[in-house]
Amino acid sequence: MARVTAGLATSHIPAIGAAIDLAKTDMDYWRPVFAGYDWTKEWIAQSPPDVVVLVYNDHASHFSMELIPTFAIGCAERFAICDEGYGPRPVPEVVGHPDLAWHIAASAILDEFDMTIVNELTVDHGLTVPLSLVFGQPAAWPVAVIPLAVNVVQYPPPTSNRCFELGRAIRRAIQSFPEDLNVQVWGTGGMSHQLQGPRAGLINEPWDADFLDRLVADPDSLRTMPHIEYLREAGSEGIELVMWLIMRGALGESVELLHRFYHVPASNTALGHVVLEPTKENP
Ligand code: DHB
Ligand code: FE
Numbered sequence: 068m069a070r071v072t073a074g075l076a077t078s079h080i081p082a083i084g085a086a087i088d089l090a091k092t093d094m095d096y097w098r099p100v101f102a103g104y105d106w107t108k109e110w111i112a113q114s115p116p117d118v119v120v121l122v123y124n125d126h127a128s129h130f131s132m133e134l135i136p137t138f139a140i141g142c143a144e145r146f147a148i149c150d151e152g153y154g155p156r157p158v159p160e161v162v163g164h165p166d167l168a169w170h171i172a173a174s175a176i177l178d179e180f181d182m183t184i185v186n187e188l189t190v191d192h193g194l195t196v197p198l199s200l201v202f203g204q205p206a207a208w209p210v211a212v213i214p215l216a217v218n219v220v221q222y223p224p225p226t227s228n229r230c231f232e233l234g235r236a237i238r239r240a241i242q243s244f245p246e247d248l249n250v251q252v253w254g255t256g257g258m259s260h261q262l263q264g265p266r267a268g269l270i271n272e273p274w275d276a277d278f279l280d281r282l283v284a285d286p287d288s289l290r291t292m293p294h295i296e297y298l299r300e301a302g303s304e305g306i307e308l309v310m311w312l313i314m315r316g317a318l319g320e321s322v323e324l325l326h327r328f329y330h331v332p333a334s335n336t337a338l339g340h341v342v343l344e345p346t347k348e349n350p
Contacts, residue, residue, distance in 0.1 A: 073114075073318075080338065083097075088156055119210050138215065141185050163212060169184075188216075197255045215313070226309075231315065257304075258305065258336070318344075
């Protein structure tokens, strides 16, 4: 059977992608950011997953006001890189896992989560920057990726609880897939940041630290967090953190924290990154 072996969360700041693509990772500004991923790169090289279910948001790159799915799962064989206005990033195309993706879609829908099935999808920095942070600059990505796009761009995004419960449904789906696959679930975006309006540049380090503590030890307490709290405390784009709850829900009751990293500033955003493993007792 397929297993959820780990969860990973990371910010997906587009300037990080530009720093990698333009060979600026060694600059004083960027070096400490990339150092926070050294541990992760070694860890993943030692136990590489077969598939990553990568929870991210599209930033009006592929989707637009014409079509705003709340939860969209990419079931295609491959996903090209979007042009976000400055040309597509020079990274490999993303190879999917249609069998597992269709299985997750069917299982989640029959479990009463009405996913949008997407058979043609291009992916933006929300998905590619996390891959670059963890895998560097390979000629081809070393894992299959199932993109799971969440609407956090146009009100109303899904609730914290709905995201957590979707994570649990994804766990059930993966665990009922007959092939023996090592699957990781990644959540991306966050942490506190606001890109627009009078509060642009907002960062809230104590609030981010508390979110990370609770994500590991008391995720149930995050399920009731209303949208207005993300907005007030973590800024308008802090709402991206609901996607981390999908990852956390997919890991089961208790987790071990393997790695935690937090860095300010990175572009306009507080950068957060954790690696979690389900504890052995989790069913
Ligand atoms: C920035 C962060 C994001 O999450 C994003 O999607 C776009 C920009 C930033 O920090 O600049
Ligand atoms: Fe974003």
